[in-house]
Amino acid sequence: MSDGFDFSPGAQVPLQGSAGQTAATHALASAAYRDSPVEEILKANSEWHKSEVKKGKVSLFEPNLGEAFSRAVQTRMLGGGRAALIQSFGTEPQSVVEHCLAANHIRKERDTRLTLVTVLFGLLFLPGALLWIGVFQLRRTLAGSKDKKAGAIGGALLLGVGALAVVFLVALPFTGFLGWYLRGVIIAPVIGWLLAKRICETTAKELRECWSGLLAGGGLGAKVPEAVPGHPDETAREGLRHGLEKLTAEQRSNAVFYAGPKGILGMGTRWGNWTLAEELVPKEAGKEIHQFRSYDVIRAMHDQLKMLERGPLNSGGFPKPEVKHWIVRPVDENAGSVSRPEGQDVEAYQVKPHEIQRICNHQQFGAGDRHYLGVQFVLWDGQLIITMMITVTVLHETLRIEVTGHALGPVNPLFFSKPSPKTVTKPKTVRFWETTSHNLPLVEPKEAVRLAVRAPFTWYPPILDFLGGKLSLPEPFGLRHAWADKPWRHRFMADDAMRAATPVLRVAHAAALRVLNENGVDTERFGSRSSSLSGAVQDPTPKKVDVYDA
Template structure:
């Protein structure tokens, strides 16, 4: 799902706004994009780590400068997906990464507007009264350290410390031993940062409401689009905007690449682990009184491709949704590989292997080193939360033809990304009926959070400095937005049923097309038909397994 650019002759005033896909499969995309607008501790995202991919949080020097979840997520995703020297990406099946990145850019833009106002407040009420600002910041950092960096609410000791410093400040203001300008400055030095905090709180509250509204809107149907005018060049001299536009186009092109990577027990990266495998392998024997007409693997693959295209046309009214049938080139990488390298050369254009090269790999690279050809049929279900992929490979060695069908399943994004913003409340006892309780609303932005945002604001334009002081989110590699935070589908009974049910009709369609081709080329298909019937019984076993883990 790309964004539509509105401009005349390459330049214009429009902004990039993601459009709703015709198939409506945007739930997973919106869930991931909502992370850009979230608040709360960045460590929360570690709950979404899965069996094969784990993100980490690199701590900074001072907890007062640490980012929240939305800030860290937006920064990490932008750098990883749009960076000039970025590594290759893994496709995000079931989602579109470009809208996610656009929402990260939009969230960053909103925060920068907030930080501009906070910087002005910090300068007027903080930098001009620097000794008082440093005193208050020291108190808040000490209070935060006592409470623990991961706990945004200070304990009793930290609160007592803050109250004690406040009382001491009042005493100093009343009984200053100085007169003249110095006495006025010392008094203002204590008051100004507190007054600046009040103004900063209003700014932070307004921005927090805006971010939470966008967060809620995405999970409710995506009513608010991502506005990023900085991605649309206004004139030929805006090189930064042009580079950003090209980076977004490159991201979309790589998302639609027909090259995937097989990483041992991790399966095909981005498609999920292999949960089932069924092999039809028999000797090619001519029919009685006839000779086998020569054919190659590609001659078998093409009819299978055409047959899979017809899966949605069932005899019953209820059947498959429209599948995506595609030729894939699978490149092997190590199970523990931290990066992948996309093949390059004259046979590859915009991350796509050319059709004639696909046919050559299908016919010639079936044994030994090198990339392999697979024919895949993919179903995107549950609004993009479940991706089923059946991969078919055809190989022929000597007189044996082997047709292998494997199933891959990519589950929903972690539940962390699908939680809506909850109002901040506190449960207290009623005044009269003290045995009963009630909930009272709390401010969206607490005192510590206002101080944190105000301190970070002047450094917003120097992200590497903020990363050093406050820490950052480290994404798992090889990185792809979808599989990095995907849960297993087996926890949902209906999803598991969909995964298992899809295998039987796909495999039978593959076998039917194969046997038809063999029959046309003079092959005795009795053995293939018998073996197909056996596999039809085996595939009905309701037991997914880890087909890439070999007990050897």
């Protein structure tokens, strides 16, 4: 089955992390290495996009944030027959996915060692292992209770069972092989737990180094050996490489989706709208207007908008914008999925130029996709995405130029939290008025048990999804917009978004007036209306333009 474009053979994982987009990319990628509770990600839910944590059957099998995030993102973005993805402007989604794969690879190596420990010290001494696991599960259940007394009972229960085990070990009435085996049933799971704790502690330090390295801006590269085929027969690795290439191709698609009040998915809501609509009247009486099309106006705007970075003064000003033709497809506000354009007019998720012109010139009224010319700025190291969208329509004798502003804010601050050591503070023995602090192990006893119990089941993740639960991602899914905040809470980001509107509007109008003049159109009314809008746009106020109060 063809995807519409050809993959060249090779074993290279594409380079990651474009300049100017690393902060948002690394913040999202850091979630793959985190060891906090999975419920933490619910704090990053926005007004429109909400993740869900689906509980499993046994709390001892539940994943932490890094495990659940890596599994969910990898499955959603690389899974076979997956639904279409929303572009992640300002980030490199392939880099995030590669870090999820790298984190899973680190955990897989840990789980291989833990499985060996579990078999030697757990499976061979199964009665004792089941007893200890049952106690830890009961303690975990009681600890999760809102009743503080129940949590204390759980801790006392563990101590009580430990004391009984010691008594039983000393006063065991059996001798011979049975006696030694029963003693092994009691002591072997404890030895296995100590070994498992050391393995988990080493891996926890490695994962935290990756986490802190990403947020420190070190540009840590993801190690994904599974994506590098060694020979043509390695179908799994070749399939993974194919999936990463497909992900990058879809990221470059020129088709986007308008979801009503949610705005253009991936670009944010529409906060401003400026419309110029006037009658097409010949410049000279008795003469006709020279024939032109909407795309002629759009092409002139395109050429001029690419020069936005140039100005009469050496004042810094705009960075180089991305000026691009977009095909916008309407979807329902609560749509659970989207579908990209297909057919002979689409190649590698890109709508071809001749089809773009046809949509621009002819699909201006009624059902169907629409054409927009977009000017996009990626600012604040990928944290702010400003997109000005321009559409030109001609209905009867009226030409309408509409400029709208879209803004996608920074990644939720949750993704920028750095790992902090686990410490305990106690008063000194002699100088009791002074305190001393020391670091605790990263892996608590109950965490080592959880990881050791999960390890043998990691060969088939759906079992863990059933037993422990999983993270459900918001749909239609895109890494960037799913966890984006509004830019209006940040003063400078809000200023940047609103300042971009005025020059874009004026350049678009100037280019349009030039085309109208060249084709014998009287531009007096257009010029007056343009001047009026040029004055109004100097004091823009962000509004919910797509929420119609009717």
